[in-house]
Amino acid sequence: MHRIEWVSKDKLLVAGGKVTLADAPRCAQIIDGQHRVAGLKDAIKSDKTVSSVEIPVAIYENLDTRECADIFLSINTEQKPVSRTLVFDLYGVASEYLIDETALRAKDIATALNESDESPYRGWIKFPGSPRMKGGIALSTVVSALKPLVDNKGPLDNAKVRELERQTSVLINLFGALNDKYGDQWNSPDNPFLYASGFLGALQLFRNKIIDYCTSKKSFKKDLISSLINMPKSQRLKQSEVRGQSGSKAVSLIYDRLLEMYEPEDNSGDHEIEI
Known part of the structure; x- marks a missing residue:
């Protein structure tokens, strides 16, 4: 699952069980799933039909740096870890219970x-x-x-x-x-x-x-x-x-x-x- 934080000033629109997103640059930042996003971008270049594939995404709003770090560490210390350098660097901003x-x-x-x-x-x-x-x-x-x-x-x-x-x-x-x-x-x-x-x-x-x-x-x-x-x-x-x-x-x-x-x-x- 991809996890992103919505950072755009344009609020998410939720109606009828659907979320509508503004199509604008830098409207969100990736918390987890960077490698998968990069892989999908490369795959779409080779096969345009990949762009129609549906993938699960968790969207967060109004998170601060600590909360983003908490989510990332919770995922990547329990599952297959990413770069240990990035994990150690995030210890400087994460909550105490995860450190x-x-x-x-x-x-x-x-x-x-x-x-x-x-x-x-x-x-x-x-x-x-x-x-x-x-x-x-x-x-x-x-x-x-x-x-x-x-x-x-x-x-x-x-x-x-x-x-x-x-x-x-x-x-x-x-x-x-x-x-x-x-x-x-x-x-x-x-x-x-x-x-x-x-x-x-x-x-x-x-x-x-x-x-x-x-x-x-x-x-x-x-x-x-x-x-x-x-x-x-x-x-x-x-x-x-x-x-x-x-x-x-x-x-x-x-x-x-x-x-x-x-x-x-x-x-x-x-x-x-x-x-």
Whole structure:
């Protein structure tokens, strides 16, 4: 079923069990069924008789943005889901009862990573409507990767890094440490950390090794994280090394290389946690 919201100033006319619509451009917006509409338009170009096919349509009036988001999420989280990036983006405006709180926290961090002047990923996270670019990480990838880290009883919660601002700062420190390894080459198209494989590989090292070490040191400062990864200029990881590999294989290769460079000191600190 197609679902649309009537937005025209010309009201719907209902009489005798029939609804009469004004034939005008931009009189309605599609809430759900965009792909089916596009398919029908293409089909009509090939076969004009398709235009006479009757299809069920639910029409809504006077909805606000939140109500449209609620309808969309109710449909696409119960049935076969559409793009996870679009679903996560709508969590920002939907009603609370439909929202995955952990996904919302992860999405808030993704937004901060994409917008903060201090973040190496400023402008590199692909939200709905973002311009096409070479490289960059889809919002759905970022949110799905961050959810286990920020979940209740997850690694950051166990490390007593629970507030949104502190979790965001920790992740900016992690990627800032990697940024420092690349210097002015961070924005190079051969930097794997500007792709999903590098982003996910770095988070894997963070979760498996760095969090426990930083917790024992009671510090998540960027300089400390940077000291754990011995990556001289001659050993910088390159996207060309994993190009052509499957997604999971590329992540594993990045993680394995980072693990080889991971060189923690064998001692512990005794001061308050720093971020």
